[in-house]
Amino acid sequence: xxxxxxxxxxxxxxxxxxxxxxxxxxxxxxxxxxxxxGGTAATVFIKSADALGQxxxxxxxxxxxxxxxxxxxxxxxxxxxxxxxxxxxxLGPLFNATACASCHVRDGKGNPFNSADQxxxxxxxxLSVPGKNEHGGPVADPVYGTQFAHQSILDARPEGNVSVxxxxxxxxxxxxxxxxxxxxxxxxxxxxxxxxxxxLMVSPRLAPPMAGMGLxxxxxxxxxxxxxxxxxxxxxxxxxxxxxxxDVRKQKKVLGKFGWxxxxxxxxxxxxxxxSGDMGITSAIFPxxxxxxxxxxxxxxxxxxxxxxxxxxxxxxxxxxxxxxxxPARRNWQEKEVKQGKMLFIKAGCESCxxxxxxxxxxxxxxxxxxxxxxxxxxxxxxxxxxxxADHRPDFEATGREWRTAPxxxxxxxxxxxxxxxxxxxxxxRNAEEAVLWHGGEAEKAKQSFMQMNKxxxxxxxxxxxxx
Amino acid sequence: MKKVLYLxxxxxxxxxxxxxxxxxxxxVVENYANMVxxxxxxxxxxARDLQAKIDAFVANPSxxxxxxxxxxxLDARPAYSQTEAFRFYSGPIDxxxxxxxxxxxxPLDENxxxxxxxxNAGKILMTGIINEPDKFPDITADVLLKENEIHGxxxxxxxxxxxxxxxxxxxxxxxxxGNRSFTDYTTAxxxxxxxxxxxxxxxxxxxxxxxxxxxxxxxxxxRTEFVKKENSRNALNNIxxxxxxxxxxxxxxxxxxxxxxxxDQEDEHSCFSDNTHNDIIYNExxxxxxxxxxYTRIDGTVIEGPGFDDLVAAYDPAVAxxxxxxxxxxxxxxxxxxxxxxxxxxxHTDKVQAAIRALRKQSDEVQNIASxxxxxxxxxxxxx
Numbered sequence: 001x002x003x004x005x006x007x008x009x010x011x012x013x014x015x016x017x018x019x020x021x022x023x024x025x026x027x028x029x030x031x032x033x034x035x036x037x038g039g040t041a042a043t044v045f046i047k048s049a050d051a052l053g054q055x056x057x058x059x060x061x062x063x064x065x066x067x068x069x070x071x072x073x074x075x076x077x078x079x080x081x082x083x084x085x086x087x088x089x090x091l092g093p094l095f096n097a098t099a100c101a102s103c104h105v106r107d108g109k110g111n112p113f114n115s116a117d118q119x120x121x122x123x124x125x126x127l128s129v130p131g132k133n134e135h136g137g138p139v140a141d142p143v144y145g146t147q148f149a150h151q152s153i154l155d156a157r158p159e160g161n162v163s164v165x166x167x168x169x170x171x172x173x174x175x176x177x178x179x180x181x182x183x184x185x186x187x188x189x190x191x192x193x194x195x196x197x198x199x200l201m202v203s204p205r206l207a208p209p210m211a212g213m214g215l216x217x218x219x220x221x222x223x224x225x226x227x228x229x230x231x232x233x234x235x236x237x238x239x240x241x242x243x244x245x246x247d248v249r250k251q252k253k254v255l256g257k258f259g260w261x262x263x264x265x266x267x268x269x270x271x272x273x274x275x276s277g278d279m280g281i282t283s284a285i286f287p288x289x290x291x292x293x294x295x296x297x298x299x300x301x302x303x304x305x306x307x308x309x310x311x312x313x314x315x316x317x318x319x320x321x322x323x324x325x326x327x328p329a330r331r332n333w334q335e336k337e338v339k340q341g342k343m344l345f346i347k348a349g350c351e352s353c354x355x356x357x358x359x360x361x362x363x364x365x366x367x368x369x370x371x372x373x374x375x376x377x378x379x380x381x382x383x384x385x386x387x388x389x390a391d392h393r394p395d396f397e398a399t400g401r402e403w404r405t406a407p408x409x410x411x412x413x414x415x416x417x418x419x420x421x422x423x424x425x426x427x428x429x430r431n432a433e434e435a436v437l438w439h440g441g442e443a444e445k446a447k448q449s450f451m452q453m454n455k456x457x458x459x460x461x462x463x464x465x466x467x468x
Numbered sequence: 469m470k471k472v473l474y475l476x477x478x479x480x481x482x483x484x485x486x487x488x489x490x491x492x493x494x495x496v497v498e499n500y501a502n503m504v505x506x507x508x509x510x511x512x513x514x515a516r517d518l519q520a521k522i523d524a525f526v527a528n529p530s531x532x533x534x535x536x537x538x539x540x541x542l543d544a545r546p547a548y549s550q551t552e553a554f555r556f557y558s559g560p561i562d563x564x565x566x567x568x569x570x571x572x573x574x575p576l577d578e579n580x581x582x583x584x585x586x587x588n589a590g591k592i593l594m595t596g597i598i599n600e601p602d603k604f605p606d607i608t609a610d611v612l613l614k615e616n617e618i619h620g621x622x623x624x625x626x627x628x629x630x631x632x633x634x635x636x637x638x639x640x641x642x643x644x645x646g647n648r649s650f651t652d653y654t655t656a657x658x659x660x661x662x663x664x665x666x667x668x669x670x671x672x673x674x675x676x677x678x679x680x681x682x683x684x685x686x687x688x689x690x691r692t693e694f695v696k697k698e699n700s701r702n703a704l705n706n707i708x709x710x711x712x713x714x715x716x717x718x719x720x721x722x723x724x725x726x727x728x729x730x731x732d733q734e735d736e737h738s739c740f741s742d743n744t745h746n747d748i749i750y751n752e753x754x755x756x757x758x759x760x761x762x763y764t765r766i767d768g769t770v771i772e773g774p775g776f777d778d779l780v781a782a783y784d785p786a787v788a789x790x791x792x793x794x795x796x797x798x799x800x801x802x803x804x805x806x807x808x809x810x811x812x813x814x815x816h817t818d819k820v821q822a823a824i825r826a827l828r829k830q831s832d833e834v835q836n837i838a839s840x841x842x843x844x845x846x847x848x849x850x851x852x
């Protein structure tokens with residue numbers, strides 16, 4: 001009896017050891033830490049609707065408090081001034097949304113279209129007229145400024161309405177499978193401040209997820225520039241151009257990292273810009289209300305919520321919150337089909353721009369973000385994406401056909417967090433497959449490789465994207 | 469042979485035990501649904517009382533009537549505050565079409581409603597729907613709901629705090645609540661329009677609470693799914709997630725830590741009436757109700773059945789005891805914050821901090837409940 005028992009134990013032990021050995025062998029040949037999208041310090045293992053709103057695990061009690069305050073300013077609505085909640089007043093006069101979280105749903109991507117398939121507040125419209133301003137950036141429409149505001153507080157009038165119509169474009173894969181893409185056309189109407197500039201350029205931009213921004217900021221410029229190939233010297237058809245944009249704090253041009261066209265230099269300026277442009281909240285970085293001179297004159301009597309409306313501590317808290325949002329881990333990354341999908345992704349050349357791995361700076365702040373091997377699946381550089389996606393609105397160095405490679409990390413969680421699967425700058429793609437099929441320009445070759453794959457392979461590649 | 473027999477015996481024992489636990493779990497969920505329904509019914513009844521007082525006041529405004537209406541608002545809060553223990557798992561209160569934004573959201577966009585004092589200009593601004601008859605000829609439920617929705621879900625013009633603002637006015641003093649005069653409803657400018665606004669938002673509140681009650685009525689679609697035997701593990705997970713999130717991210721974090729750090733006197737939820745301390749206490753009472761499976765109704769009757777204390781005790785009575793102690797300690801700490809809350813965050817920070825610690829401990833214990841009964845639950849630092 002005892003003998004038999006010992007036998008079973010030894011068989012079990014051998015089995016266990018073998019399993020462990022196999023796991024080890026596997027990790028030697030692959031990226032063993034692949035599931036840690038945000039590196040070992042900034043990755044959270046949660047896949048619920050709360051996945052994008054988690055702090056880095058190492059924060060101190062003091063930092064957790066700051067994280068909570070930042071979340072509060074990010075989550076709660078702002079109200080028109082004056083209000084009893086004086087730390088939260090100063091909304092507008094013109095605005096797109098009343099809270100960060102109205103667009104960055106659960107810290108994730110906004111939903112571009114409502115149930116009637118019309119634009120929501122999560123989709124904003126950058127405006128400009130030909131030329132460059134004194135810092136090399138876009139020139140504002142003389143009346144409507146650099147962003148269309150479809151909402152206003154009670155004492156002001158919104159700039160107008162925006163609506164969309166879609167044109168279905170059908171196509172077929174070489175294997176005969178049909179597909180359909182939809183191209184949006186946006187229309188401004190009910191304009192309350194007269195005509196727009198005849199040469200107005202418009203760029204729709206969908207609110208992106210916020211988790212992982214701190215890690216992207218923590219990348220050294222050299223790390224990003226190492227991938228740049230502005231004149232395509234290596235002749236692979238892929239350029240990769242850095243954008244250089246105006247840094248208000250530094251009062252000089254620096255490498256742009258954030259926004260659909262890499263048009264913002266830091267998390268802080270991006271955030272202050274959104275407070276100003278999207279909500280009409282002033283801060284140290286953008287102390288003036290976001291109104292054109294004509295509008296400012298019309299609205300001079302409207303009280304503000306303080307000078308600035310978001311005080312320095314508040315701005316610091318929100319920026320801290322955003323920078324310390326952890327990145328969710330990969331799911332199902334060890335599944336055979338997902339692994340095959342990753343291989344196909346690399347083989348098709350997607351990885352040339354959607355860079356899988358980078359290491360953050362040794363000097364990053366907060367310190368948790370330093371020396372992290374992160375997997376954003378972006379090079380943060382500009383690429384010509386072809387006519388189909390072009391917005392024809394230059395933004396600093398970015399041309400009207402260029403977009404920054406969109407980071408793909410956490411894209412598979414969008415369904416759970418934001419309850420939709422819209423992708424691309426204006427949310428036109430109804431799912432990841434359509435997003436791939438919209439790729440053109442420098443990405444045309446990679447897209448063609450995807451189209452040439454058989455159905456099983458295409459599905460594997462999409463399954464890989466879903467695991468990110 | 470003896471060993472084999474023991475093995476058979478113990479596995480039989482194991483199965484029957486596990487059956488018992490499954491049954492108990494099911495009872496906890498059923499009892500929870502009963503409590504939720506009764507609690508929303510109480511909140512709706514109290515809102516109807518408030519509506520009656522406001523109808524009477526609007527029909528014939530007087531100092532006494534105004535005081536009675538304020539008292540009815542204060543009396544309406546405890547029942548509702550307890551129902552907040554049923555939030556944060558995308559249940560009927562805060563799912564995609566959830567009514568929470570219409571019932572209890574904050575901060576209030578008060579100058580969209582009525583006049584406010586502008587401290588910079590040192591004068592009253594005659595703003596808001598009430599004072600803009602040209603823009604808003606009629607004040608109706610449709611107009612208010614449309615205006616509430618137009619700027620997205622986070623915009624606040626209706627609900628408890630809108631009524632509170634219309635009854636108390638802005639709290640401009642250090643040591644007391646707002647002191648709106650009842651003459652705002654008699655001789656003041658736009659008194660009739662103010663009456664209409666007050667009546668419309670009160671009617672809406674009562675209706676919305678009744679809708680919530682109906683969503684939890686026995687036999688309703690949501691409840692039927694919720695209490696299904698095959699869904700009970702998921703239901704338990706949701707219930708615990710709800711109280712864990714209220715305890716930690718919401719109450720300890722958003723409503724207390726943020727107010728404490730900001731030291732902003734009006735960065736509190738019931739800022740016009742200075743009733744925030746009661747909101748906190750009754751939020752905690754609500755969480756304790758859920759844990760113990762026991763709810764005392766407004767008429768004094770008690771809904772009681774198996775709670776999480778019983779469920780945990782079925783695994784480990786000692787663990788249940790220590791968790792119960794943590795919940796009771798949290799209630800004690802909340803009660804020990806001196807009223808009003810806007811003064812406590814300045815003069816009694818130690819008491820506020822003690823309550824924050826107790827609530828965070830309580831949320832750790834909620835995770836402990838989950839792991840004891842075999843669920844995996846992570847309570848986040850903050851909620852959306």
